[in-house]
Structures are given as structure tokens and as C-alpha cells.
Amino acid sequence: MDADRINALLPQTQCTRCGYPDCASYARAIAAGEADINQCPPGGAEGVARLAAATGLPVKPLNPVHGEEGPLRLAVIDEAWCIGCTLCIKACPVDAVIGTNKHLHTVIEADCTGCELCIPVCPVDCISLEPAHPAPEPTGWAAWTPQQADAARTRYERRTVRLQREKVEHDARMLAKAEHKLAHLAEESRLTDPVVLDSKRAAIEAALARARARRQGS
Structure with missing residues (x-):
């Protein structure tokens, strides 16, 4: 199985809920037969079906150990409580949070993947999640386009290169x-x-x- 082809089928939220540090690592694990195709909640049932078609493996329900399929939620920072600690900036895998030390931070809504990795690191609990779509909220790939996935992967790869250079x-x-x-x-x-x-x-x-x-x- 081709890991690059598998990675291209993933939503690229970089949320780590699959148990791997990023989508590419999960794709390589699937290609190597080390991970199952039902470990990606953001992709949902449609994502499992796409991976099954690409790998020849049988379709199966999402593994609840990794979470459940749900609507896309975007991070929002309550600037009245933000202390400018930069921890959310460091946690965001796609550079969707901007700001500097001891200054207010904000989330670029169009770039947020809903990975939720910024939530647990905030020491003052000033980050919340808001629906990305009006009700009835779509879930899985119905809430996330291939174009958004491609853009998220590009931002993640650029961030990875920048961090390595730094x-x-x-x-x-x-x-x-x-x-x-x-x-x-x-x-x-x-x-x-x-x-x-x-x-x-x-x-x-x-x-x-x-x-x-x-x-x-x-």
C-alpha cells in the first residue's frame, strides 16, 4: 500500500486522535499494516470507506477508542482572559493561532482544523469550540472539503520545516x-x-x- 496515497485520503486535521503524531505517520502505519483504517474520527464513516477502497481492507465502524464522528468545531479565544502565554501557538499544528508573548492571541478561523490540541494547554481555560456550520451540522468529510485538507497539510508541512530550521x-x-x-x-x-x-x-x-x-x- 502507498502511504502517500493513503495520506491524501486523510482530512489532515493533525489532531493525533488516531494515536499517531500526525496524519502522515498514521498513513505510514496503515501502509505498513501496523494501524487499522478506522482510527480517524474527523474522517468519520466516509473516511473509513475511502481508506477501505484504497487499501482493499473491509469497511468497519470507527474504533470508539479514538473518538466518535462529530461536527467540525473551531477554536475561539476569549481575548478578555488570554494572558499571552503562547502555549496555544506552540500546540497548533497548522499555525492557525497568531500572537506574541504577553500579547493577546487569536485564531485564524479559516485555518483552524478543529484539532482541539490548543484546549488542554491553555492555563486559563480561555479557549472554546464553536460550530463551523449552522444546524443541522454536517459531520466527517461532509464538514470538511478536500481543498481544506490540502491547505491544512501544506500549512502543517511548512510549520514542520520552519520548526526544524529554527x-x-x-x-x-x-x-x-x-x-x-x-x-x-x-x-x-x-x-x-x-x-x-x-x-x-x-x-x-x-x-x-x-x-x-x-x-x-x-
């Missing part, structure tokens, strides 16, 4: 800082005991060795 840049800055500290330890440290300085130097050298090993392995 990590590399951060690690490089920390490595340069540690190398500078090691090279100028004696003159910049308030410590004067040679034994203590040697101990500090050994600790920094060990940390640098670990950092270089991680960079080589990445």
Missing part, C-alpha cells in the same frame, strides 16, 4: 556560545581555582561533544 539555528547559536565560553573560560569566569576551572572546562567540553554528536546524527 531548531538547527538555535542549536548552532548555543554551540557557538558554548565554544566561546570554553575558549575564554579563565578570563571571563569569576572562578579562580584551577581545579574548579578544569571541572567547568570538562563539563563544557562534554556538553559540546554531545551537541556535535547530535548535529552529526541529524
